[in-house]
Amino acid sequence: MNRLDKLVGLMDDYMGALITPGTNFYYLTGLNPSATGERLFLLALNREGESVIIAPKLYENEVKENWEGRAIFWGDDENPYLILKGVLDELNLRRGKILVEDTMPAMMLVKIENILMDYELGLLSALTSKLRIKKDRGELKLMEKAAQAVDEVFYELIERDLEGMSEKQVAALIEYLINERADGISFEPIVAAGENGANPHHTPSDRKLKKGDLVILDYGAKYKGYCSDITRTIAIGKPSELALEVYDVIKEAQERAVQAVREGITAKEIDAVARGEITKKGYGKYFIHRTGHGLGLDVHEEPYIAQHSETILEEGMTFTIEPGIYIPGKVGVRIEDDVAIINGKGKRLTKAGKELIVL
Numbered sequence: 001m002n003r004l005d006k007l008v009g010l011m012d013d014y015m016g017a018l019i020t021p022g023t024n025f026y027y028l029t030g031l032n033p034s035a036t037g038e039r040l041f042l043l044a045l046n047r048e049g050e051s052v053i054i055a056p057k058l059y060e061n062e063v064k065e066n067w068e069g070r071a072i073f074w075g076d077d078e079n080p081y082l083i084l085k086g087v088l089d090e091l092n093l094r095r096g097k098i099l100v101e102d103t104m105p106a107m108m109l110v111k112i113e114n115i116l117m118d119y120e121l122g123l124l125s126a127l128t129s130k131l132r133i134k135k136d137r138g139e140l141k142l143m144e145k146a147a148q149a150v151d152e153v154f155y156e157l158i159e160r161d162l163e164g165m166s167e168k169q170v171a172a173l174i175e176y177l178i179n180e181r182a183d184g185i186s187f188e189p190i191v192a193a194g195e196n197g198a199n200p201h202h203t204p205s206d207r208k209l210k211k212g213d214l215v216i217l218d219y220g221a222k223y224k225g226y227c228s229d230i231t232r233t234i235a236i237g238k239p240s241e242l243a244l245e246v247y248d249v250i251k252e253a254q255e256r257a258v259q260a261v262r263e264g265i266t267a268k269e270i271d272a273v274a275r276g277e278i279t280k281k282g283y284g285k286y287f288i289h290r291t292g293h294g295l296g297l298d299v300h301e302e303p304y305i306a307q308h309s310e311t312i313l314e315e316g317m318t319f320t321i322e323p324g325i326y327i328p329g330k331v332g333v334r335i336e337d338d339v340a341i342i343n344g345k346g347k348r349l350t351k352a353g354k355e356l357i358v359l
């Protein structure tokens with residue numbers, strides 16, 4: 001059964017779905033157009049499994065080369081919402097419960113709502129996350145490639161003389177090294193030196209890396225649409241006693257959580273392994289986020305490895321394990337691996353070493 005048919009099988013009382021380009025669109029159709037969101041581009045799919053793509057003429061060749069189904073192309077001299085109205089009438093999709101892509105631009109959604117009558121909207125991700133949460137062998141292979149790329153980038157980075165470079169320069173170097181090995185970055189790299197490490201999502205700045213800094217390097221690659229996401233914390237010169245202690249606590253907590261991964265365990269149990277270890281060592285209040293997140297076509301997706309998540313981890317699920325300690329004004333440490341459940345056991349996809357590297 002193809003992925004669109006599987007989606008139809010989950011629709012229950014939904015009449016169908018309106019799906020704009022993005023990771024769900026790619027997962028379901030194999031098309032990954034770099035659409036801007038300005039021009040109407042969507043797949044309309046009804047509960048009978050009938051579908052039509054409405055796309056700007058600019059994408060006609062790309063769609064025809066990669067999509068065997070029905071497609072209508074519109075020019076800049078036309079009103080695409082009139083075309084959409086006709087298609088929705090034909091597919092019986094103007095009334096009732098309709099799924100919409102979560103990331104559809106509001107300017108499209110508002111115009112679409114003007115065409116609908118007696119409708120109720122639902123988020124497409126409620127259904128697609130059920131399909132996407134478990135990866136098949138082909139998807140796992142692509143994720144392994146994405147993970148291999150970030151491991152290689154780490155080994156390349158620690159060969160460089162990073163002292164004196166700014167966080168921004170290191171981030172640009174990471175992006176360059178990823179582009180050499182994969183299709184691009186899966187998110188803007190985080191490079192956080194010294195006290196900046198206490199901000200988990202720090203934006204790289206002009207601050208230069210200097211002796212005594214711990215530096216958090218958090219970055220990811222995309223390979224044929226699939227993401228990796230790795231974090232390593234390194235030292236520039238000799239770190240403080242506090243930094244060394246915090247590093248050891250995180251390394252132990254992260255490794256214990258990775259070791260605990262197996263089929264049948266809940267996400268919150270994995271979170272508790274990492275959080276419990278950090279709390280036992282007295283740093284619990286400095287671990288201010290979840291332990292991890294699912295990884296796939298999106299860098300953040302189901303299953304979330306969080307304190308209250310009852311999700312049971314199953315074969316084929318892929319996620320990160322990334323505890324951190326963030327002491328404001330002083331230091332931050334985070335270590336992250338990507339893990340998949342294969343043959344019932346947790347398998348690390350990222351394999352870069354975790355002993356503290358002192359440059």
Ligand SMILES: CSCC[C@H](N)C(=O)N1CCC[C@H]1C(=O)O
Nearest residue numbers: 187200201218229289290293299
């Ligand atoms: C997509 S930007 C952040 C990437 C990073 N690896 C990450 O996912 N996190 C950093 C701190 C916590 C965690 C998160 O859940 O955002």
